[in-house]
Amino acid sequence: MWSNRMSTVITVENLGKKYLLQHQSGQQPYVALRDVIADTCRTFGRKLVSPFVRHSQSPVSSPQSPTSEEFWALKDVSFEVKQGDRIGIIGRNGAGKSTLLKILSRITEPTTGSVRIKGRVASLLEVGTGFHPELTGRENIYLNGAILGMSRAEIRKKFDEIVDFAEIEKFLDTPVKRYSSGMYVRLAFAVAAHLEPEILVVDEVLAVGDAKFQKKCLAKMEAVGKEGRTVLFVSHNMAAIQSLCPRACLLESGRLIQIGASDEVVSAYFGAVFSTSGDRELSERRDRVGGSSLRLISFDVVDSDGESMTDIPCGKRASIEIKFQVFSNSISNLRFGISLIDKGNGRYVTELNSYYGSKEIYSCEQGVHKFAFIVNRMPLAPGQYNLNFIVTSGLEVLDWIKDASQLRVSDGLFYESEQMPLPGSYPVFFTEFKCYLGEEEKLNRQDIS
């Protein structure tokens, strides 16, 4: 039934992947034998033979059930990919993109559904997987090639091309631990770029290297696509998706929301990202660092009337509010921080941190609380910013979510004059100032205080 079209190379049907989150065992997915023995000796043998993933499906409740929670990283995903298709996969952090790629590349097993793949798959979830710092560039080319599924003969045939592409001839026999990070990445990508699979699965690897090298990589990827290979490409770089992939699919909270022409899907993505809610939910985030005494729940951006805002117009007053829950009895010396990173160039722009913003020392009792950062006049240039949230008690990290969400600063009037530079020629930020023209002695310097 799947082969009604000859050219379909990947068929995904009702794919789902469930993880069990264990709150008590901290961040570690593995368990200590001691706990298992302590929990119950009876179920020990059973646990030994069946991986924990499937456990909760058994009618007998597992010993961890009070503290564990199901999480569907991927649910009911179905789609088809035809030979020669280049498909971009987009979605927010935690939407299930990487899980999907991991299942397609057979690294992890799905919980439900099935995938049929025709042809040799090479997956590139990271550049330089298996690179060993002690080995030389030459040795690593062979090792990495083998890890990516190339045969020795293939690598030998391509060896000169790889070295050429990476521009590292002189350092071939130097251990890669002496390489600059640029050289390292170039070499790693060069090996991967010379794979010749029928289906290529790529995860966000273009986010590395300098601009010139990134361009070279994109060109290489384009060439791979033109040769009629099937490419699945995950990226946060929408421009790269649009230029590389005619089609794209959008994932959200593990579900496939849309699949189609990449321009449409990309605009749907922007629509979803900047909608008022959803995006601002933080409690379900799994990629967080910290203990169990405090947890961020959500954040919101509101105007002076307390209305939610989708974005902050440049020059406007806004309050960024984070909601969090305290689990332990009380926590003192709390510090809250939000850092803003320019999405375009990855530059760390500024940080709103209560430690700088106020001399007050904050402490909280058990329960749900809110903390507000009020920005009087948004000084940042219109654009998109990634947000990192952090809450610490003194120097101890209580909850830290990187790339937690995005904030958009929209066009607005910063200056009282209501004049602004043309969009496209924005500076990094705006600053308040006054100006005077006049005789030396009449200039009013009283404003400088």
Added chain:
Amino acid sequence: MIEKSEIIIRPGMGALHYWRDIWHYRELFFFLAWRDILVRYKQTAIGIAWSVLRPLLTMVVFTIVFGKLAKLPSNGVPYPIMVYAAMLPWQFFANSLSESSNSLIDNSNLLTKVYFPRLIVPAGSVIVSMVDFLISAVILGGLMAWYRFVPGARVLFLPAFFMMAFMASFGAGLWLSALNVKYRDFRYVVPFLVQFGLYISPVGFSSAIVPEEWRFLYFLNPMVGVIDGFRWALLGDAFPVNWPGFALSSLLVALILASGVFYFRRMERSFADVV
């Protein structure tokens, strides 16, 4: 390497063509072993000499403690040679166990980023330990020359006993590496196991000193069978093999290997999620 076959991914199924995949990935297997051998002694001052020194010094200590101080019998064979003939398989077993039990965790970056039959990771570790074994074998040759000891024609059976040592090491390595992924406790269990095993296996002494009525049970430690086999093949009539016991050891080795493969294959699917 281009194949038109279809891959089906479904829950609970594992890889359909697992053993064929292993064959496809044989080059990766050799590359991983080659990497480990290459990396092992980089930035060590005396390099490969370590694999010579360790068994040699253990042998000297055992010869002094068991041979000279405790005056245990060596059936007319020079004590150092008797110890070393056992040291050979034991060291191989112990190294394989320590190397392979950590192998999956050490390669966790590979497990979470690339597909390949995971079995080749612990298998590669056993191969690395084989290098040490070969070096030790050369030393034994030297030792025999020094004592002017000539092994009989039975030495031709040695590969068979080596196979047994290999199967025991690989089987136990599979168990421990898979368990270690899920229960990190095994990181502490293995060094203990290795240290303990050195004394409950007949390395420093001959298994003949174990009382007759316990002899058969002693072979429940599969390394007893392996070591006795090595001594029988290398040292001749002075070390007869207790064949029923040896059969018991062989059976256990086969069991460990089969169950190891089974358990490993079972756990393998969740490695990437747990490691």
